[in-house]
Amino acid sequence: MKTVLITGAAGNVGSHLRRELAGRYNLRLSDIVPVKDISPGEKQARGDVAKMADMLRVTKGVDAIVHLGGFSAEGPWESILHANIIGCYNVFEAARRNGVKRVLFASSNHAAGFYRRDVKIDHRVYPKPDSRYGVSKAFGEQIGSLYADKYGLEVFCMRIGNVNPVPPDKRRLSIWISPRDLARLVSVGIENPNINFEIVYGVSDNRRSWYDNSNARRLGFLPQDDAELYAAEVLAKDKPGDPRTEMYQGGTFVLAEYGGDPSRKTAIRKVPKAGTVKKAARAGGKKTPKSMKAAKQKKRK
Ligand SMILES: NC(=O)c1ccc[n+]([C@@H]2O[C@H](COP(=O)([O-])OP(=O)(O)OC[C@H]3O[C@@H](n4cnc5c(N)ncnc54)[C@H](O)[C@@H]3O)[C@@H](O)[C@H]2O)c1
DSSP: OOEEEEETTTSHHHHHHHHHHBTTBEEEEEOSSOOOSOOTTEEEOOOOTTOHHHHHHHTTTOSEEEEOOSOOSSOOHHHIIIIIIIHHHHHHHHHHHTTOOEEEEEEEGGGGTTSBTTSOBOTTSOOOOSSHHHHHHHHHHHHHHHHHHHHOOEEEEEEEOEEOSSOOSHHHHHHEEOHHHHHHHHHHHHHOSOOSEEEEEEOOOOTTOSBOOHHHHHTTOOOOOOGGGGHHHHHHHOOOOOHHHHHBTTTHHHHTTTTSSTHHHHHHHTOOOTTHHHHHHHTTOOOOHHHHHHHHHHHHO
16 A cells, blocks of 8 residues: 655645545655544654755655645745745655655645636646745646656646535635545546646536646546535625626635735726737737837837
8 A cells, every 4th residue: 555645634635635545545644733633544744844854754755745734825925935935845855855756736726816717727827826825836836847857756736726525605616626526636646657747626527617627637537526516505695705806716815915006906907808818919919009118118128
C-alpha cells in the first residue's frame, strides 16, 4: 500500500480526505497543529511547512504528497508569504531532495478568480489571481511546473472550487466539489501513471460549472455529484451580492480591499462582454483617440 503524506491534515479538506481515503493508503498526517483522533493506518508527523528541516523530515519515504497546508483564505502578506510561498517552495524542494515521486498541490479557483463568470475556462488559461492568496496558488502551480520540467517530479495541481458536503450558496453551485469527488480526483492524481505536470479543476460534475474540466476527465476523473441537486434550495435563500463580485468567478475575493485605486471602478465598467475581445482582435483592433494616445506614450518610454 502506498504511503501518502497529507500536509495541513488537521484542516477542513484534510479531515474529509482522511475519512474518504481511509484503508486505501497509509496516511502520514502533518500539520502545524496536532491532528486529532489518529486511527490505525494513520501516523502523525507534526511540522511547519515554512521550516525546511520539518519538511525534509516529514516527506522522507513517502510515495506521494497531498499538499494542503497553509493559509486558506485572503490574508496579510506576511502570513501568505510564510505559509503559502515559502511553505510551498519547501514542500517541493523537500520532495525533490527526498526523491518523492509525486506531489498533488491544492491550488484554488482563486488563482484564476478574475475571469468573468460568462466565460468558460479550462486548464490552459493563464492565471488571473483575485487576491494575494490567489497569487500564492498561482506561485504553487508555477513552482510545480518548474520542478516537473527541471527535476522530473510528477505534479498534479488541483484548482479546487469549494469542498463542502453541500453547496452553501449560488456561487458555489458552479464551483462545488463533494468530499467523495475530491477523493476520486486525489486518487487519480496519485494513481495515474502518466502524469508529468497537470492542472485540473477540483469540481464536481456541476451543471452550472464555469470550467471545462476535460483535462481531469482525460486523466480518469469521473465525478459522481452535481450541485444542481441543491440548486432550488440554495437559490430560494439567495440574496444578490455586489455586482462586482457577481461578475467574476472569484466572488467576494475580487472585492477584498477593492478601492485601493479609484480608477479601477471605471476600468471594471469598461470590461468588454464575452466575445467582443475576439471580434476586436479579428478586426485588427479599433483605433480610438485614447488607444492612439496610449500608443504614443508607450513609444516615448
Ligand atoms: N476548502 C476549500 O474549499 C478549498 C478550496 C480551494 C483550495 N483549498 C486549499 O486546500 C487546502 C486546505 O484547505 P482547508 O479548507 O482544509 O483549509 P484549513 O484552513 O481548514 O486547513 C489548512 C491547514 O493548514 C494548516 N497550516 C497552516 N499553516 C501551516 C504551516 N505553516 N505549516 C503546516 N500546516 C499549516 C492549518 O493548521 C490547517 O489545519 C488549502 O491549501 C486551501 O488553500 C481549499
